[in-house]
Amino acid sequence: MGVATEQPVGSDADPALRPRSAVGVGLAAGCAVLVLALPLLTTAMLGDWSYRTIQLEYPGARVALSTTVVQVGAQAGAVLSIGALVHLLFLQVGSARELAWLPERLELRMLQTTSLLWLGCATFLVLLRGLDGNGLSFADLSDPQAAIYLFEATEASAPWLINAGAALLVAAGAWYAHRWTGLLLPLFAALVGVLAPVVSGQVLVGPNHDIGSDAAAIQTVAAYPTLGAIAIAALRVGSGRLLAPAMLPRLLRLTVAGLVVMVTTEVPFILFTLAGSAPTASVTGWFLIVRAALLVSLVAVVGTGWWLGQGGLLRSRSLALLLATGLVLATAWSAVSVAMTRVPPPHYFVHSTIAEVYLGFDTPLPPTAWVLFTQWRANVLFASMAVLGVGLYLYGTWRLHRRGDRWPVGRTLAWVLGWLTVVLATSSGFGRYSGPDFGVHMIGHMALNMLAPGLLVLGGPLTLALRTSSGRGGAGMHQWLTWLLHWRGLRVLYNPLLVFIGFISSYYGLYFTPLFNDYMKYHWAHQLMNVHFLLIGYLYYGLVVGVDRTPRPLPHIAKLGYVLAAMPFHAFFGVILMTSKQIVAEEFYSYLDMPWADLARSQYVAGGVAWAGGEIPLMIIIVVLAVQWARQDSREGRRKDRQLDAGRDEELAAYNQMMRQLAERSAPRAAGTPGEDSP
Structure with a gap:
């Protein structure tokens, strides 16, 4: 991307820049008034x-x-x-x-x-x-x-x-x-x-609040970095400090990606908030119209900057104007968003069933096999994560293929299957009925905690990212990943003992305390549980069979013991569920009061799933670990054979060197012995 601009100043303290600092102060003051007024x-x-x-x-x-x-x-x-x-x-x-x-x-x-x-x-x-x-x-x-x-x-x-x-x-x-x-x-x-x-907040109320909550959460994660990056860049330029030309492509890529996410999530958020009412029938509807117009205008501003940058026409004055406009639009969007929280939205006043209050949707049919595989309802959060994860991974493999490098097909297949497992566990009938039926919930738990992570770690995403990113041209993704892998915080996160405790306590600490009963009442808490299952499973299997090198790699014999140590805990957990007379989260399931529900039978099924669903994946992991162990031994054997054929056996060379040193030390002593014993 070519950018025609003056040579950027290297120091923020340049005296020549101080007279223009009033522009930044005025811009900040104007935005402060704007964001407060509405x-x-x-x-x-x-x-x-x-x-x-x-x-x-x-x-x-x-x-x-x-x-x-x-x-x-x-x-x-x-x-x-x-x-x-x-x-x-x-x-x-x-x-x-x-x-x-x-x-x-x-x-x-x-x-x-x-x-x-x-x-x-x-x-x-x-x-x-x-x-x-x-x-x-x-x-x-x-x-x-x-x-x-x-x-x-x-x-x-x-x-x-x-x-x-x-x-x-x-x-x-x-x-x-x-x-x-x-x-x-x-x-x-x-x-x-x-x-x-x-x-x-407001997204936790009303029918379809599961979709509205996920859309709002994704939009929030995208909006704060995007709008914040625009604001900081605008205030920097407004104070007279130019942006380095190499920084502009990164800023534009970030804002374009963020705005795409914001626009995409705005549509389901509007549909959920209006709940079938006309946009002009409520104060919230008018706010949504204004917010959408501001978002479209912001897209136009960033698109103009991208187009000018691609053509080498983006000069310092046009850049300053675009950033100032972007800051004003971002401020106005934030002001409307805050104002909306002060007004009850239309979906507050829509009649909701008990299931819609807690889940966001109804589940009138019993969870038969046909229902579980045909009654799909998109889990927006995990479906978005899957699309993003698979898309970026396939893009990385395409980049490797384009430059002539190879990437194992098995790794790509494992990665894609892992995310398909996540989608099946969260967006099919298994995800839909994971709220009202404890047995189905345990199937989803096992899929997210035991099956999907084992497939994902075999994909080696960090290794792929390091191979596709360039280590040249200053600090970029390659340097960030390299530093991240050597970060002390990541070593703590991958501590085998902490990972093992987190992996096992996810069952006992969640289901045998009031935590599960409380979490099931809120969509955000249910999603947080699923994220935790997936993350702790990824850390655990990353230490055992992961392709990516972890900050704390374990020898194969330790990995085997690591897996075997976890197996009894799953069996005990399953047995306790199957034999317990106390119903897990009985209060929550009683509130739902599903006509087809059989809480005792559902808990018995959940115990059987936890038992078999914990043992079978771990046995598969042991097989995978054995294969990896055999392959590593085979590679090591071939390496030593090549060294022997080339006469470069390191161990033999070290042994011969040690013997020569011992011979040299003993030679003078042996030569002087007769002289010492002679009269």
Whole structure:
């Protein structure tokens, strides 16, 4: 991509840039006013109406307006913090050695400032959301009984407690991290933190909320890095600091990919939110129209930048104008998104069955074999993960093939089959009935925890990524992956003892405690369980039969013992389920009250699935491990044969060298012995 622009300034402290800093200040101030105006106006105009319509007590204008202002501040701080993290981790240019350490530049200073803004607002929101969601005013805080009630009724404020914890971790990384790997965990925590209020908010209510929740979650993960990266780049250019030409292609690729995801997920989100009503029939509908128009405009701006960059026509003035426009559109989109949270959406008022309240859909038929294989319902999250995973993998194999390199077909087949297993377990009737039937749930659990990960690790995705990425031209994906594989945090994650404990405790800690009963009531918690099953299974099998080299590789004999040690735990777990008289998550299944349900029989089936479903995959893994062991011994034997044929046997050479050294040491002593004994 050619970019016609002036030579970028290497230092942020260049005095020549300071006169233009007023442009950045003015741009930031204008966006601050824009992002505050619409949510505040919405809250003030609606008054107590938005509370009364959903049977909530009105906490008063002071609490409502304060909550809105602080929520805007928390979202702005989060967007800018994540944008700064993306710039520091993935958009900087230079040699790998230079970028291993965090540079003292504008992005780091902005991260330090915005993370503190995010932390302060999110912490205050823990209190404000408790007041706002429970109809309490500031004056009520003086009443001890009201304070106790606020402490106990934490449902409204708990997501913001997670959000504040993420902000704290980001702030700690911003001020104390010295290497780029020190920001990896804060970036992950930031994405989890911004997800918490979204998945537990308005999208958790109404029919089809499983689709709406997944669409909103995916859009959130894409929106914060995309909008944040645009905002940081715009503020940098507005302060007079030019972007390096090599940075622009990375920024454009990121924004294009992010906007594609945002546009794609906006469609199911709109359909779920409107719930069949006309877009102009509600305040939320008008907000959705404006939000869609802003998103289309943002796509047009980024598309224009891409087109100009491809033609070598993107100059510094046009770049500054495009970034400023993009910042304004991104700010307006964020303002509309916050304002929407202050208005009850149409799907709140649609009649829902008990199954739709908990699951998002009905399951009137019993889970027969025909129903399980024919009654499909797309799990948007895992279907998207599968499409992305298979697509990127096939693209990598195509790149290898194009340059003449070979990639084993068996690895590609294992990777594709692994994701097909995930889709079957989550989007077929097995996924649909994993909520109302414990036996079907256990089949999905075994597929995600035992079968799919074993296939995925045989695909060797990291090895493929390292082979397809270039190690030249400064820091890029190859360098990031190399550093990541040597990161201390990854060594802790792949600690065999911790992985084993996590793999086994997933069963006992989840099903024999109240955790499973509570998690099944919420779609986000059910999805979190599935993600955990897949991830811990991937870590476990990655240590045993994975193609990718792990930070803590085990010898084959240890791998065999690792697998054998897990087998009794699955058997005990299955036996306990089959013989127990206490029904797992009985409260949840009683709430659903499915006419075809037989809880005792379902639990007995679940125990049998856990027993057989745990033993059979592990036996298959032992066979795979034996094959890998034999192949490695065969390769080692062939290598030694080649060395012997070439006269380069390292062990024999070392032995001969040792014997020569011993002979040289004893030769002078032997020569001097007769002289010492002679008279």
